[in-house]
Amino acid sequence: MATHTSDTKKYLVGIYDHEETVVNAVKKVQNDGVKIDEVYSPHPIHHIDVYIGHPRTKIPIAAFMFGATGTLLAITMITFMMKIDWPMIIGGKNALYPPTMVPVSFEATVLIAALGMVATFLLSNTMGPGKTEFMFDRRTTDDKYALVVDLDKNTKNVEEIQAILEKHGASEAPKVVER
C-alpha cells in the first residue's frame, strides 16, 4: 500500500451508475461545500465541465490560428514559386492568377488546422503514444461514472465528504485513492 509522501496526493472517488445521477450529484455536492476535482465518464456529458468549474478550452482559437497559418503559407509559397522565382507563361495565361490559388490554399488551411488542432489537443491533455494513464477506476471507460474529490483542496474531512457523496447517489462506498 502506498504511503502518503509529499509527492502523492489523496483523492476520494465516488462511483455513480447513471448520467442524471452524477450530473445532479455534481451540482448538489458543490452546494454542500465540496470542491470537485474531476468527473470521469465513459462518454461525454454535455456541460458537466461547466458545472464543475473548468475553464473553457481555447482549442477553437488554436484551430483558427493554425488554419490562418496554413492559408498564408500556401499563398506565400504559390506567389514565390509562380511569380517571383520562376514565372512562366502557361497556356498564354498570367504567371500568377489568384483564383487558381484557392484550391491549394484551401487544402493547406484544412490540413494545417486539423493537424495543429489535434497536436494541441494531445499536448494540452499530455496524451501521446505509450503515455501511461492513471485510472481512478477502470470501469469508467465501461459503464460507471467517477466523481473525484481532491482531499487536499477541501476543508471537510474524509468521512464528511464520503457521507455527502453517498447522500447524492453514489452506488458504492467512496474509496480513498492515492496518486
Place this chain on the structure above:
Amino acid sequence: MQVTSAIREPLVTGGKTMHDITEDICKRVEEKPSMSWLIAFGFSVVLFIIGCLSLASTWWYGIGVWGLNKTVGWAWDITNFVWWVGIGHAGTLISAVLLLFRQKWRTSINRAAEAMTIFAVLCAGSFILMHMGRTWLAHWALPLPNTYGSLWVNFHSPLVWDVFAISTYLTVSTVFWYVGLIPDLATIRDRAKLTLEQNPLLATDTPAERAEKKKNRRPIAAFAYGILAFGWEGGSKVWARYEYVALILAGLSTPLVLSVHTIVSMDFATSVIPGWHTTIFPPYFVAGAIFSGFAMVLTLMLVTRVVYKLEDYITMEHIDLMNKIVMLTGSIVGVAYITEFFIAWYSGVEAESYAFLNRMFGPYWWSYWAMMTCNVISPQLFWFKSIRRNLIWSFVLSVVVNIGMWFERFVIIVTSLHRDYIPSSWTYFRPTIYDVGDYIFSFGLFFVCFFLFAKYLPVINMAEVKTVLNSSDEQAKKLAEEKLKH
C-alpha cells in the same frame, strides 16, 4: 440534455445497457478470429497477392502493359482512382456532415464508414502512383526545391490541386478516425488491464492456479491497446476538448469532401474534349461520390451486422435512412445525366451532341446502358418502403449501384477520349490482364485492411452510442410516446 423524439424509431434496440454495448463490441476484438473471418481474410490476401504480382509486372515492364494507346491515355487507371475516391466520400459525410446536422443515427455506422474512407483513399492513391509509370519519381508532383532550377509544379493545374487535395483528405480522415477511436481503445485497454489486476501472478500460486490465471490474463492486449490509447483517462475536461476537436474536424472535413471531389472533377472539366468540358461536373461528381459511397457502406454494414450480430445497433432504421440517402443522391445523379444530355443537344455544339450519341449507340453502348440501368433505375426502387427495409434488396441494389458508378467513370473517361475532335485518331480501348490485375490489387488491399480493422478495432463507436443510449433506446422512446399522448 438530449431530446427524445416520440415519433422516430429507437436507434438501439434489445434493451441494451452501457455495459452490454461494451461487451457486444469488445468481445469481437478480444475473441480469437472466427472461421468466417479467417476464410474472408484469406480470400482477401489471395486477391492481394494476385494483385501484387500484376502490379510488379506493371512496374517492371511499364504501363505499356495496359491497354492504353495514344488516343485513350486514361482508362481503367483513372476510372478506378475516381471510383475509389468517390466511395471514400461517404465515410466523411457520415462522420462529419451528419455530426453537424446532429443526426444521432450516425453513431453506430460512422467508425466503419470512416475506416472505409481511409482504405478507399489508399486504394485511390495506389492508382495515382501506378499511373505515373515511374512511381519512384512521384515526388516530382510536390513543390519541393530541386536541382532543375528549381522547377516548380504548375499551380494552375487541377492535377496539382489533386495532389494537395487527396493527401489532405487522407491525412485529415485518418486523424478524424483515430481521434474518435481513442476513447474506445481506452475501453479495450482497461478491460485487458483489469484481467491483469484481477489475476495477479503470485509466488504462492500452485501450478494449476497459475495456469488458470494465465488463461484469463491478456497482457499483449493490455500493452498494445495501452500504447494506442494515448493515455486516455476520460475526465470531463478532456471530453469537452474532445467534443470541440470532433466538431471542428467535422466543420473542416465537410468542405473538404466537397472540394476534393470537385477538384477531381476538374481533372476532366478543365480540359477541352466533348463530354469532359462541362461545368456540371463538380456537383455531379460530388453527388455521385456520396451515392456510391453510401452504397459501399451499405454493402459492408449489411454483412458486418449479421456476422457480428450487431442488429440491435445497426437497425432497420439505419438501413432505411441510408437507403433514402442513396435514393436522393441517385436521383441527383439521374437529373445530372439528363441535364448533360439536354445541354449537349441544346447547345448546338456538334461535337458535344456527337459525344452523347456515341455513348448511347457507339462501340461502348453496353457500358452506357449498364450505367443508366444501375444508376438511374435501381435507386428509384427505394421509393418503396418494403424494398428499403428488405435486407436482400438493400444488399443487391448497393452492389448494383457500385457497379453502375464504375461504369459511369468508365463511360466519361473512355467514350470521350476514344472519339474526340479528329476522326483519324479514333480508336478502341480494350483492357489487358494487367488492367484487371491491378484493379484486383485494389480490392485485395481494401479488404485486407478492412478485415484487419474489423477484427482488431471496435467497429462501432462505443462512446458515441453510449451518449445517445439514454435518449434513443426503446425505453426512452416509450416514455416520450407516453408524454406525447398526455
